[in-house]
Amino acid sequence: MAKVNLQRLASLEPAARKALVRRSETDLSYFLERVQPILDAVKKEGDEALARLGREFDKADGLTPGDLKVTDADFDRAFDQVDPKVVDAIRFGIGNIRSFHEEQKPEPMWLKEVRPGAFAGDRFTPINSVALYVPRGKGSFPSVTMMTSVPGVVAGVPNLAIVTPPGPDGAVDAATLVAARLAGVETVYKVGGAQAVAAVAYGTDTVQKARKIVGPGSPWVVAAKRLLAGVIDPGLPAGPSESIILADETVSGALAAMDLLIEAEHGPDSSAWLVTSSERVAEEALSALPDLWSRMTPQRAEFSQKVLSGPSGGVVVANDMDDACAFVNEYAPEHLEILSTRPFEYLGEITEAAEILLGPHTPVSIANFALGPNAVLPTSMGAATYGPLSVNDFMRRSSIGYVTxxxxxxxxxxxxxxxxxxxxxxxxxxxxxxxxxxxxx
The missing domain is CATH 1.10.287 (Helix Hairpins)
Incomplete structure (x- = not known):
């Protein structure tokens, strides 16, 4: 059993404290060097490179240039392959996500008379084409399809397309196709990784060029977005998952441990911390983890054990809740749960978090799948300047002036x-x- 990382903020030197906030994609030098040849190949060879790289990286044996786009028959077949209960859950989540994002959509135009006879305002129009990246390397994520597709549809983007890695059978995850169709997106390409970013940046015979790409991805995807930022708008920085569970003495440490594992199970490159001022909560959480791991699937348990025993996860004990909140702001997490029976007491102290979930009945699971706010969030301290993916990410704003x-x-x-x-x-x-x-x- 992995030994969980336990840190006490009071005993940390500044350099050690700084190390706690470091993310897996902070240093992309390894990936930048290896991604460039992939981008060059796609630019030069187009569909041929995409098919070859799909066979090489995704083990999609037999993938050919003619197989890169999902067909109507593929969509229809997906509904037969997915459990009706899963289809209903996707439909339920999409309903809430759509309701939330419809409230975000700005008025098409507003004008204010700034002085007599002089008017100024804004006009909002959808971006012409946006690519939606849906990862698959460590699982299948119809929820990401829901979160990226719905705001784009609500915004009215005329050309929305999903890029997602094929499986070894050369097919796209069936639930992802169900989510795409229910959300209103009918264009899906069987392309993932850095090559997918290159495909939508440059365009190929099959893949339509896009002006922007949104959605989370591995460091390979993050590196490709960075290198192609002059060709395509890379959107908000969305890399490997990260979370902080901020818990006070009013909750069970076992409950905190359970929620700590939510984002930790995404993969070994995730980041997940339990931050508390309570020694009892910390001890209960550490004691509860072995039982919780025994209830998980082996692969997800292994992922989370690697995270919590490594440099990017574990338990942090603060002197008090003020110190705990200060650490949260320093970290600027993607997901933040304020696990307390009085969460609003701490809300005002939090300024650097992309998503803030309040109270013991609002775990990250509910926000990821069903509540409505967008779960595609900035990572790697991006929360200090970015917010969650929203309708506005799919729209452009023009200033309007009119003087009489x-x-x-x-x-x-x-x-x-x-x-x-x-x-x-x-x-x-x-x-x-x-x-x-x-x-x-």
């Missing part, structure tokens, strides 16, 4: 004064008396 004859003189005078001060003669001429003479004809 009545409003023109006072704005022109101010603009001319500043233009002359900054030395822009053409700016100044455009709002000089010469304009008035042209307007009079």
């Amino acid at each position: 004859q009545k409003g023109y003189p006072v704005l022109a005078d101010a603009a001319r004064t500043l233009a002359e001060y900054e030395g822009f003669s053409s700016h100044a001429i455009a709002v000089s008396d010469l304009r008035q003479s042209y307007l009079k004809g």
Whole structure:
């Protein structure tokens, strides 16, 4: 049984404390070097490279350039392959996700009269084409399909396409196809990893070029997004899963341990910490883990044991809850549970978290699958500047200005004064008396 990492903040040197917040994708040098040849191959060879790389990396034996796009028959067959109870759960989750994101959608346009006769505002229109990345390396994730597809559909993006790795049989996960169709996306490509990012960035004979890509992925995907940022908008930084369970003395340590394992089971590159000021909670959590691991599938138990015994996971004991909250803000987690019977007492102290789930009845599981807020979240301290994936990520904002004859003189005078001060003669001429003479004809 793995020995779980236990840290006490009071005894840590600054360098050791800093090491606790480090993520698996902080240093991408290993992946950047190895990803570049993949991107070059896709740019040069297109579909041929995608099929070859699918056979090599995804073990999709027999995958050919003609197999890269999911067919209508594949979609229809998926509904026969997926348990009706799973289909119903997907439909239920999509309903809540759609309801939540419809509330996010901005008004198409607003204008405010900033001065008499002068109007300014914004107009929102959907991005023309967005690719949705759905990972598969450590499992199948129809929930990611739900979370990426629904806001894009609500935003009205005319060209939405999913890229996801094929399995060894060369097929896309059936539940992913069910989720795509129920969400309203009918274009799915059997392409994953760094090569998928290259495919939608450059376009191929089969894969349509996109202006943006969203969705979580491995460090290989993160590295590809970084290298292609000048070709395609890489969206918010979404890498391997990470979470903090912030627990006070009002809850069971076993409950905290159970929720700690939620994100830890994603893979050995995940990050997961239980942060508490209670020695009792810490001890109960450590004692509960062996039993919880025995209830998990062997692979997921192994993943979470590696996380909690390594440098990116375990139990952190703080001096008090103020210290615990300060550590959370320093960490800027993707997922944060405030596990307490009085969670709102701590909410005001948290400023750096992408998702904040309040109370013992709001585990990350519910948020990931069914509640409605988006579970595609910034990682690697991205929460310090980014928020969750939203409808706005699928829209572009244009500023709108309209000045009437009545409003023109006072704005022109101010603009001319500043233009002359900054030395822009053409700016100044455009709002000089010469304009008035042209307007009079």
